[in-house]
Amino acid sequence: MSTIRAAVVGATGYAGAELVRILSGHPQVAPTVITARQHAGVAYDTIYPAMNGFVNLDCADSDPAMVTAQADVVFLALPHKASMAMAPELLDAGLKVVDLSADFRFANRAAYEANYQPHTCAHLLETAVYGLSEIYTEQVKAATLIGNPGCYPTSVLLPLLPLIDARLVDPETVVADCKSGVSGAGREATPTTHFCHVNESFKPYKVGGHRHTPEIEENMSRSAGRAVSVTFVPHLVPMTRGMQSTIYASLTPGATDAQVRECLASAYHDKPFVRLLADGRFPDSLHVRGTNFCDIGWTIDPGSGRLILMSVIDNLVKGAAGQAVQNMNLMVGFQETDGLDAVPYPL
Amino acid sequence: MSTIRAAVVGATGYAGAELVRILSGHPQVAPTVITARQHAGVAYDTIYPAMNGFVNLDCADSDPAMVTAQADVVFLALPHKASMAMAPELLDAGLKVVDLSADFRFANRAAYEANYQPHTCAHLLETAVYGLSEIYTEQVKAATLIGNPGCYPTSVLLPLLPLIDARLVDPETVVADCKSGVSGAGREATPTTHFCHVNESFKPYKVGGHRHTPEIEENMSRSAGRAVSVTFVPHLVPMTRGMQSTIYASLTPGATDAQVRECLASAYHDKPFVRLLADGRFPDSLHVRGTNFCDIGWTIDPGSGRLILMSVIDNLVKGAAGQAVQNMNLMVGFQETDGLDAVPYPL
């Protein structure tokens, strides 16, 4: 398999930087273009000095024609709206596009527009594939445009969808209590990301109104075969990386612990980035830090009989850049784990 | 009101140290005895150097006769079992006792014994009062023995019980997703409390088996008028102090957002340590750090109609030592806020 050329558009945000890291170490990819409008002309490693010696590119302006000329695959790590302004030209030129914004995550245009803004290239929603790699693997392989999932949806849907598909849980009863490290809030310095506001603080935010809710719901509904809603509350954890979700749901009548185990085992036994934990083990965000893994544990609450599903991911890797590269690997026919198989740090 | 003499038994654990702090600054209390078996004879401020100049007592051995001779009120900050071994002699001598272990929290002896061990003075369970100060205020005032609530139950029950009392929520649907700082795990150095295992880590623990579950359930059941179970999952947050609970419940048919607001306002308008947040504001553990406050917010999930209650406390203060002193204030007739009314730190 020969090397392909990759562009990262929006390379100085955290997801963009993580893309640069992964692609720079990918055995079959050459990053050829990294763009960052506000840093055009600046050496990338002055912005991320950790990468000094590994990334020798300067930031370029985000010119689609230039990107088209120099890359085979493009990762758009832009805010929503900016992505859909750029994607059509790239696709028309024959590039494959993995978009990390919300612009191509929704099949339902109305749901997108109700939560974001009017869609300027809605026809692409029909061909775009929601890049939840383990669930929509075959569609991803055939795709040219990926709507890369949000971090929260990834952490909620991976443990949940196989059980909804198998009719083992009642989707109407699902409550997802999710917690994210601060890098999920992005690189911009804001009151939210100020160290002194985060340290020794734990808090819910955007309760009842986070835009990952409709993204979770669309995919739950697809599995359920009917429109379902979810109760989803995000919280902010005083740590840099990591996301943990605890998901509560009623089992359907007659569903058993053993069926849950079998269902998840069947769904993920051949998926390299999902690790199902042994009974009595619960996931810890530290165990997936810096990796593309989603670790999943579960138990049946003895008092209420509710199913408790627990997952952890690194919000910047499986929750963003890692899954994006995983999707690229699937799209171009590389090994799914290429560039993503470093041995995890013990701590 | 004259000064009373207070003993802290088990003064070197974190709850004990927090008791020593609060009592040393209490305008109407003189700490006369602080005990710590393993540090008997050691100056207290060599163990907690922060208190150098404020606490000039040495740690004593935990001798009930000595305590009885020198104190009017005793705080037992001991592990369960050790408390019930000591409490009867103190009570017989006429002292008031606030016990921070689980030994006197349960009215239901069987529930206690199923989760802890055989009870050696079960007759005291009838007279002991569960010291959730805002809910059982009158009983606390009349009590001589307080079973001081656990931190998780405090954070869950304060927002929840008034709504169960008012039949606004269906208790069978309650899910409590709770998060605690590391000081909740105590002063002992263990793998759980090692900095490198906690930092950059977020994780659930004791899922389906935490002993605060039956404590929450007994009090929910008392309000509901029937036995109810709760789904409760604790998580560990990389911070020293603080506890946040997000509680999900279905409203009873016809119950409204306005009724929830009125119910909580009615329950807490004259309670100095509960602060109800304005609409659209959510609680932050940092805002109650070092204080005896419980801040409560809520919203109705727009999609599912579920009620989402959110609370924060400092696990060592309102979750332990602060509520214990609040209970003492009520028992002896001091102002409820005495010793607990320092201006909170802005950060």
Add this chain to the structure above:
Amino acid sequence: MSTIRAAVVGATGYAGAELVRILSGHPQVAPTVITARQHAGVAYDTIYPAMNGFVNLDCADSDPAMVTAQADVVFLALPHKASMAMAPELLDAGLKVVDLSADFRFANRAAYEANYQPHTCAHLLETAVYGLSEIYTEQVKAATLIGNPGCYPTSVLLPLLPLIDARLVDPETVVADCKSGVSGAGREATPTTHFCHVNESFKPYKVGGHRHTPEIEENMSRSAGRAVSVTFVPHLVPMTRGMQSTIYASLTPGATDAQVRECLASAYHDKPFVRLLADGRFPDSLHVRGTNFCDIGWTIDPGSGRLILMSVIDNLVKGAAGQAVQNMNLMVGFQETDGLDAVPYPL
């Protein structure tokens, strides 16, 4: 002693907020005015929700006439330049002023102007007193205008000046390696204060160019009786509050460990906010968190014979707001510890 009225000008920055906290709990002070230009008209506790129930003032615009009419003492927690624009009018109206900026810290106008900007009321530098409370106690008592010391200078000068006064250390050999928590960088959200840039990071900054250097030097020179320079390097620690300084200096010929001990003991035995540590004990920023203490330890390096002095303060308290209130207490004749004597938290 009757109550005095206090204004905090610039009350929403971290030092300002800490002033509001301390003054709101001060037994002899009534905060009557708190100003914050960008938040004029906003309830203070919406900015610092922790203080809900304790501070019921709205932020006012920073109008000197209004301040003059409503306050007896004014704390200026403004950036340099803004302070000297406001101080003269306040002083002319007979108010006492404690300025937390650098504007009145320097006796040497040239040193100030070389490091800040042209001074617009340099005549006040003659009457302003450098408010290092323990060192210039008598001058502070007689002052109407205090230049409140910087956090780094406080942490360096308190252990050092008595030894220079006593000619026990050679001032030319002094190296001060200092470390600060992030709150020292202020409330503004910047790349420097972004959680993800601070967490798991330790770094020096402004090496060879921090403006606290000339402030330290002026006071060292005053004690030495000649112009001396210092090598001072600040570092940023991933914590909210706290400052630690390790100071290296050669002893003068014949000076002994015992003389160092006696010198420091003599200087501080009657100073309530300096705690000298026993031999073999070293200071820990956690032990002074939230307090006005400066804990000081020292040892003689066995190999080189160098003196190693170590100090800790809370940068927002003894390093800013606490020392400012201590200075006010001295100026108006209150007990030095009024409002500053809460029992420290054990952790």
Add this chain to the structure above:
Amino acid sequence: MSTIRAAVVGATGYAGAELVRILSGHPQVAPTVITARQHAGVAYDTIYPAMNGFVNLDCADSDPAMVTAQADVVFLALPHKASMAMAPELLDAGLKVVDLSADFRFANRAAYEANYQPHTCAHLLETAVYGLSEIYTEQVKAATLIGNPGCYPTSVLLPLLPLIDARLVDPETVVADCKSGVSGAGREATPTTHFCHVNESFKPYKVGGHRHTPEIEENMSRSAGRAVSVTFVPHLVPMTRGMQSTIYASLTPGATDAQVRECLASAYHDKPFVRLLADGRFPDSLHVRGTNFCDIGWTIDPGSGRLILMSVIDNLVKGAAGQAVQNMNLMVGFQETDGLDAVPYPL
């Protein structure tokens, strides 16, 4: 180059775990034995769940004969004393040994014994090579037994030794103020490593008595050509990984900033793991987290003329396991960067 077999003895400590991580990803090494006496028979990934799927070995008992039979190179990640009990048999069997304890770091037996304990195989001190890879490169290549440097000595000696060699700094004036993350204290749960004692704490420790002092001094003396002493103070930082050293020294008469730059550039221009920072840039521990880099910056203090050197390393990588593997690479003729060249994380 064919694959070699490696053993990690003491694989469950933090340095051991980091060795397992690096060796498991090394393209030319197969980890064949990992030992941990207290966990013999336990699957390694139950102790470090992050590595689930990457390390499929069980912990073995530390039997030298077994190690000898299954490995070509052995990494001893044991406490001092345990290493020297095991090393001779391994060497006699023809294995190469990299010892991470202090047992083989000293050429001067007396210095070792004064700070540790009687040496039981002191004859090996003559052939053992101090594995400061960039300085003693040729000796390392020829060695069979490496005394792998301590973390603090690595961070101090790398910036300092070339300047002492070149007679640009006066070694008698060196002060090294060093700061380490908590992982340097090891995996054992102790009061020192308890999250609540570390978080929001910054403190010096073992002042005037840390055993890395003689290790630094022996190597400084070797370069200076005479016995010199150093003032070295370690401090504990509330972070997991990372070490920063700020080193102060007087320049020798006539030495210039330009000479310092040239000297360091000459020493390290061909060394892949030392990155010299541009003027005005200072090192940040976060930029080397998880990597084998040592980043070095410096400046001349404008007031005093002192040289200020600053370095950062990851204490577990360049300060322990990474340098150990680097030394192995040199010993067996691999590329120096093999197994150590992953792209650094941006944050």
